[in-house]
Amino acid sequence: MGIIIKPLVTEKMTAESEKYNRFGFVVLPEADKVQIKNVVENTYNVKVVRVQTMRYPGKNKSRYTKAGLISGKTNAYKKAIVTLKEGDTIDFYSNI
Numbered sequence: 001m002g003i004i005i006k007p008l009v010t011e012k013m014t015a016e017s018e019k020y021n022r023f024g025f026v027v028l029p030e031a032d033k034v035q036i037k038n039v040v041e042n043t044y045n046v047k048v049v050r051v052q053t054m055r056y057p058g059k060n061k062s063r064y065t066k067a068g069l070i071s072g073k074t075n076a077y078k079k080a081i082v083t084l085k086e087g088d089t090i091d092f093y094s095n096i
Helices: 011-020 033-044
Strands: 004-008 022-027 048-056 060-065 068-073 077-084
Touching (some): 004 033, 011 022, 022 033, 033 048, 033 077
Antiparallel strands (some): 004 022, 022 077, 048 077, 060 068
16 A cells, blocks of 8 residues: 555545545555556455546645744645446445
8 A cells, every 4th residue: 555645534525435436545646547546456356447636735824823923834645536336335444
């Protein structure tokens, strides 16, 4: 699981997985769609139909505290949305 950093388990992705059979993952920025497809198929034993990727840049954030203004930056990451064949599914909650 070198290419996949973690699965995205949010309300929006849970709704997408139930309705459209799509699952989200945070992946390495240098990973391409073919590598992501191969890793998901081998790891979860499913058939991948489509892979969509998105890059998110880091954003500058600042907040006011007693010590003054604190500035920072959020991490940049790449997200992959994987559409599976009808009938296949991934269960992220099986380890709990």
